[in-house]
Every structure is written in structure tokens, then in C-alpha cells.
Amino acid sequence: MNRKVTSLDVAARAGVSQSAVSRVFSGASASQRTVDAVREAADHLGYRPNVVARSLITGRSKIIGLVVAYLDNAFYPDALERFSNELQAQGYHILIFMAHGTTSDIDRVVADLLDHQVDGIIAASVGLSDALTDRCRGLNIPVVLFNRGDADPSLPQVTSANFAGGQKVAKYLVQAGYQRIAHISGWSGSKTGQDRAEGFADGLVKAGSQLIAQVDGMYKREVAAAAAQDLVQTYAVDAIFVGNDHMAFAVLDHLRFEMGLSVPDDVAIVGYDDVPMAAWSAFDLTTVRQPSGRMVQATVYMLLALIEGEENLAPKHEIDGELIIRGSTRALEQEA
Amino acid sequence: MNRKVTSLDVAARAGVSQSAVSRVFSGASASQRTVDAVREAADHLGYRPNVVARSLITGRSKIIGLVVAYLDNAFYPDALERFSNELQAQGYHILIFMAHGTTSDIDRVVADLLDHQVDGIIAASVGLSDALTDRCRGLNIPVVLFNRGDADPSLPQVTSANFAGGQKVAKYLVQAGYQRIAHISGWSGSKTGQDRAEGFADGLVKAGSQLIAQVDGMYKREVAAAAAQDLVQTYAVDAIFVGNDHMAFAVLDHLRFEMGLSVPDDVAIVGYDDVPMAAWSAFDLTTVRQPSGRMVQATVYMLLALIEGEENLAPKHEIDGELIIRGSTRALEQEA
DNA sequence: CTGAAAGCGCTAACAT
């Protein structure tokens, strides 16, 4: 059993002091002679610095905690992959936590994260309690909300322009000639869902129409599917804006295969996110694109700046997303 | 700024020694009096033990490195979620690495993991170089391959019964009356893909049929879709077994919407994995279920046992998966 | 530029 090789072993073999070894591996200045000798010895012995010891003394772990709620919504695995790449490129690693639960659940998880001395936290689509937010602030550990707004605009957060996105959908549906328009919203407890819903209602009114009905889809497939059925049967809607693609796929399936309706001929469906699947022919879903690449970049940038101690940073970052028109809605009438 | 609270501060306030505090938080024995005093002081000061310091001295980080390649294949986000739950329940956390790359890429990533003193590594669907495998062994860090076999059966690995799964599909397709059967395999460089392909070919022969053609789908949607088109046009196949659901969805879409064919009337499609989407009406895919819950449990169990120093453990664990018959193939003819 | 020495916050003998 290869006992663990320490910087002391390397120092002995290279004929230098242990601190010289440390300098070489932490990029501090050293003469070429020293560097060469240390490198040779390290390679020979298979030495690699122990980052745990390093973290203990520097107080930084180079680890980012990522809390994420829904991995069954394809938007998040996609974002996770981008986060991993982006952060790895900056020398950070991701400690991951799934938190599909209550606030207290999430708090426990984040407390764990804190114990691990993470340098920063990304909360993807989950809310943190005020107590926890305070604690992070007390420990000077930055938290950035990803795809999750907060009522408190001073909390660092990155979202797409949800209100504007909702408006875009409204304007388009009205222009396309739909008359009885409903909305299956994202969970009303989430700012993101609220904003989309409010933007949609606002856009409808501004376009001279109005919302026939609105139901909370809770970000759940079954809830959304049942809501869609009700909307069609009870309100005879001809278009439904669904709060995200994840639910929209369920609605599409239910309408087509359970109810035998045609989309878009009987009912038009619009989603939100433009996850890769939305472009698949089986769905061909009209949706608002959330540019996850840019959202992730903004989040990472913001988080690292905060870690570096940046003070004057606009905490709220909204990224615009365009409406992608596909076959789940009828095409816009040609301009005269 | 709340300076960091250490066990020393707690000790001072509780009127006990620092080691008493340590004992209380690491679960060693202590009198009720001490425990109470320490708890009170800790709560008051907001103390939490620093796990980095603990790791440094115990030599265990309670962190598991998870290396994963394809998050766009829904099987993996699902597994990730299960891993997270399972491991969290055991007091472990997941340091995640995305490695969609070459071997050298993966090696760099795992070297990184090793630097972080992870207690164990789960390699989901990626191969590690021999050099790295050796290094892990040298450092006594267990590695378990998840959904990824290896030519070396002494490497701990958890897979479904891929060969048997391929056989099941073959037997079923022949019994259902298909005559011209082809296979779009998973990447031939992966043991998993190979085993399914070999089992399929074997099953076909045993059922008195044979493989008309086989193409490597590389686990890529586009490759699989193009292969399917070729198979239909050049070989006039009436059934295709696709190496996993991820590719099968692409094939289904391409056949139906690009080529205007009917599945299953013109061509039958079978996948492998039974990811949640396979059950959606839009796909309704016949497939072999990989019981990801049980696979994850087996992997975690094996990994933790290895970490605890367990020696006599069967390294290879295969979990049986049943064939789920849905609408992408015609139903079996009734037994006479 | 380099070595010696002092810790980072904690656990683990070892005494008491």
C-alpha cells in the first residue's frame, strides 16, 4: 500500500525545504533550479498536493455548492452540465445537492454545504429561508439564485426576462387570432412562475384580449395535464400558455393521446424554456427560449465576483429570451 | 463580519476543554452535563464543526466523486438524483464531474477528484485509463463502475443484465413475427453496448432468425437517426432494436416525421433503459427496463463496503431487467 | 530566493 506522499517527502528528495515545495505548487516565486528539482521529485514520487490541507489554511475550498430541485425537467441537467464546465474552467468544483423538498429540507442541505466550507452557493430553482440567507451573509458566503427570482431584489439572482417573456407569448397568440386563451402557470409560490403569469395577463390586456382562466400547474406533469383537460372541457379554450416546457409536454401528450384532440388545430400550446426536446418533431413546441448558456455564464460570473469580494455588483440580472414559433401553434397571419 | 466560530470558542463558553467539544460533535462519549453545556454554547454562538479540518485529520472526506458523461440521456439525471439521495442518507456528499471527453480528459478529472481526497469514485458511463485505475488502487480509493462494464471482471461494476436483455428483445421480436430485424447498437467501445448487441444477435439465432444488419449508433441521436433511415431504405427492415432509449427517441421521430413512416406498422422500434419518457404517449416505446433504483442502491452499497475495507465482495453485480412491451411494437400473437 | 517556525480547526492517543 503506497503510503500517502507529502510535500515533506518531495522536499527531502529534491533537497529543498518543505516550504519550497509548497511555493512551487501554489505558484509562488521560486528559482528555476528549485522548480525543476521539485517537479522531478514530485513526478517521481507521484506527489499531488492535498487540497484539503490547503483549504484548511487558506479558508477557501474552491468548491461551489449547487442546490437543484428538479432534474426531471430537462432544463436543469442542461444547466448543470454548463455549470460544471464553466466552473471547472475556473478551477472550481461542484458539490451537488438535490432538494426536492420543503424549505426546512433545503435549509438542512445548505447548512451541510456551509459545513463543507463551500466558497459560494448556487440555488437553482429553490428558495432559501431568510434565516439561512442571513447565515450565509454572516459567514460571507455568497449565494446566487439561478432561474429563481426573489421578492427581495437585493439578493443576487439570474433569471430570464420572465415578465417580458409572458408578454411576448400573449401578443403573439392574440395576433395569431386565438380568442379563448388560458394559462397553466408555474408554481405560484415561485417568483419566476408569477412573473411569467403576470406578464402574460398584462400582454393579453395590452393586446386587447384577456385571460379566460388560469390554473397553477405546480411544475408537475400530472397537475398540468389535468388542468389542460379542465380548461378545454369547461372553458373551451383555443390556446394555452403553459408555464414551462416540462409541463407543456405533458399537456401535449394528454390532449393528443388521451383526449384525441389536435394540436394546434383544436388547441394551441405554448411552453417556456426551449429545452432541446421542444425542437423534437414529436413535440415541435412553440416556446420562449431561456438562453441557459448565457444564464449560467452570468451566474458564474456574478458568483465569482462576489467571492472575490466585489461590492458594487448589480444583484439582479435578467436575460432576454426570444419566442420560438413552431408547430404547436398556428403560424402568424402574414402582414398585409 | 461574524468571525468564524471555532470549537475553542465553544469550549470557553461552556467551561470545558476543546476536546470535550470535539467529542460531543463527533459522537464520542461524554457526560450529559458536558453535552448540554456544549450544545448550549454551540447554539448560542452558531458553531458548526469545520468538516475540512476533520477530513484533514481523519483522512476521510465523506465525499464521493461522481463522474458522468451524458446528462442529455435522461437515464443519468435520474440516476444522479437517486445517487444524491442514497448517499446523502449515508452522510456522504457528491462532488460532480462532467466528462464528455477523451480518456485524457477523464483522467484529468479523476486526478482532480483524487486531489480532493474523495473517499470513493463512481464512474457512470465513462472509462478510466488503466493508469488511473492503478493509482486509485494505490491510494486505496475504491472505484465502482456504474452502467459500464469492463473487460476486467475484477473491477467493481454494476450493470443490468445486458446480454440477457438483448436476448429478451430478440426472442420477443421473433415471436411477434418480425422477419427483417436490425440493430443500432450503443457505442461499440462500451462493454454495455457490446453486451446488448451480442445478446441480441445470440437471441436472434437461438430463436431461428438472424441479424439483417447492425450499425454503431455511438449513443448519438443524429447518428442513430441516419442509421435508421439507411436500415429502412437499404435493408427494408421491419424491426430495429436500438441500443438505448435516448437514441430510440431520435429514431422514432425521424421515421415518423422525416420519413413519414408508421411505427409500429412499417417498422417496429425497441429501446433499452425505460427512462420515464419511454412511457409518454408521444413515444410509447417498447424497451428493456434498467432498474436504476436498484442499480444505484447496489452501487452505493458496494462502494461503501469497499470504503469500509470490505475485502470479499463480488465485484461484478448484474441486475435483471424486464422487457416492457408498449405501442412501438405490435403485440405478441396470442398463444394458441 | 529560501528555510525555519507558526499555525489553520480539528481528532486521537494518552494520562489523569
Add this chain to the structure above:
DNA sequence: ATGTTAGCGCTTTCAG
């Protein structure tokens, strides 16, 4: 059961 002591492997003053 509890306090004392000695580190875990490294970074970081501080002299030289």
C-alpha cells in the same frame, strides 16, 4: 469522563 498534547499537510509570515 475529561483535559493535555501532539499532530493531519499545507500556506504564510518572518528572517536571513
